[in-house]
Amino acid sequence: MSLITVIGSLNYDITTYVKVIPAANETKHAEDVQYNLGGKGFNQCIGLSKSREKKELEIRMIGSVGGKDNYGELFLKNLKENNVITDNILTFEQNATGLANIIVESDKNYANRIMVFPGANAETKFNKEQLSSLFENKSSEFIVLQNEIPEPLAIIDFLTLSEKKLNSKFIIYNPSPFNAVKYNDEKMWSKINVLIFNEIEIFQLAQTLNVFSETETAPKDNDKEFVEFFTNLTIPVAKAINYPIKKLNRLSGIIIITLGAHGYIYYNHYTSALIFKPASQLIAKPIDSTGCGDTFLGYLTTTLAESLDPDSDLDTTLLHALKIANIAAGIAVTRTGASSSVPYRDEVRTLFNV
Numbered sequence: 001m002s003l004i005t006v007i008g009s010l011n012y013d014i015t016t017y018v019k020v021i022p023a024a025n026e027t028k029h030a031e032d033v034q035y036n037l038g039g040k041g042f043n044q045c046i047g048l049s050k051s052r053e054k055k056e057l058e059i060r061m062i063g064s065v066g067g068k069d070n071y072g073e074l075f076l077k078n079l080k081e082n083n084v085i086t087d088n089i090l091t092f093e094q095n096a097t098g099l100a101n102i103i104v105e106s107d108k109n110y111a112n113r114i115m116v117f118p119g120a121n122a123e124t125k126f127n128k129e130q131l132s133s134l135f136e137n138k139s140s141e142f143i144v145l146q147n148e149i150p151e152p153l154a155i156i157d158f159l160t161l162s163e164k165k166l167n168s169k170f171i172i173y174n175p176s177p178f179n180a181v182k183y184n185d186e187k188m189w190s191k192i193n194v195l196i197f198n199e200i201e202i203f204q205l206a207q208t209l210n211v212f213s214e215t216e217t218a219p220k221d222n223d224k225e226f227v228e229f230f231t232n233l234t235i236p237v238a239k240a241i242n243y244p245i246k247k248l249n250r251l252s253g254i255i256i257i258t259l260g261a262h263g264y265i266y267y268n269h270y271t272s273a274l275i276f277k278p279a280s281q282l283i284a285k286p287i288d289s290t291g292c293g294d295t296f297l298g299y300l301t302t303t304l305a306e307s308l309d310p311d312s313d314l315d316t317t318l319l320h321a322l323k324i325a326n327i328a329a330g331i332a333v334t335r336t337g338a339s340s341s342v343p344y345r346d347e348v349r350t351l352f353n354v
Helices: 040-051 071-081 119-123 128-134 152-159 163-168 186-191 199-208 226-241 292-307 314-332 345-352
Strands: 003-007 011-018 032-038 058-066 085-092 098-105 111-117 141-146 169-174 194-198 254-258 263-268 273-278
Touching (some): 003 040, 032 040, 032 071, 040 141, 058 071, 058 119, 071 085, 085 119, 141 152, 152 186, 169 292, 199 226, 226 254, 226 263, 254 292, 254 314, 314 345
Parallel strands (some): 003 058, 003 141, 058 085, 141 169, 169 194
Antiparallel strands (some): 011 032, 254 263
16 A cells, blocks of 8 residues: 545644633633644644655645635645645635634543634535546555545545445545534445544444434443443444445454543454454553544554555454554653644654554
């Protein structure tokens, strides 16, 4: 695999650190504030760039920035410094660059709340001719998508129109924020090779697929049945997706659920492997979970792209990639910021010998 393409958002992040988020009409003093380049698409690109071991593995970003501010130039400069191809990032002169306001609560396990103004990201949408031009390369390619752009499902539909395309384009989809798009076609989930959710998103999918009603609730992070609940939820969701019968060695039908400080769940629909792994050992106190999911996805994708062998056992390959992704996310949570908290591959290897 020689190319990974991320189609996603670029948001300038303003992160405020506070002990407890203020209530309505209440003012509280914050502990700190930081300004960083972010957005799920950008963060994932940085995660991919910092995690790759093979120089021949190329990473490109498809997205949009605004011309009404100088943030767009900062994004392009940073991506180029990280050896990410930026030819397909467009600047819309009349738009502002996307902006995210992030609040991190130190008294609540450093959980975050994020408010996003899409800005130029709203222009990251394509017709069939544009998509044909972007993906005219017939070679194998990983394509990473999230929900901070307007029409990710239309891109997935295009990429999966033919069996030939599906064989060479591997889609990794992180539907976050989940309710940012409407899922009118339940069959679309079975078109995706690897699905990555956090616990909130997988429960929202379960409700969308009528595994749970919209009035039912999931256990909270500190409930003792938290891990068991989501482990037991995985197979009903996979059955509701109704994956078609395909070859067992095909990279498809993979569901990954990240559970924050608890760890992650791995499920392979075709081998029926269902595995829970606890979170990685931390090297320091956790201080900011912003960007940890994007670090996890970046490391998973790069490691998989560099190690995928059609003759090898897929579960073994994926679990090895997940182990490294888990460790990298565990390092990221001990640092502030999103893309700035992503560790380099050499650092992960030195600290954990992987």
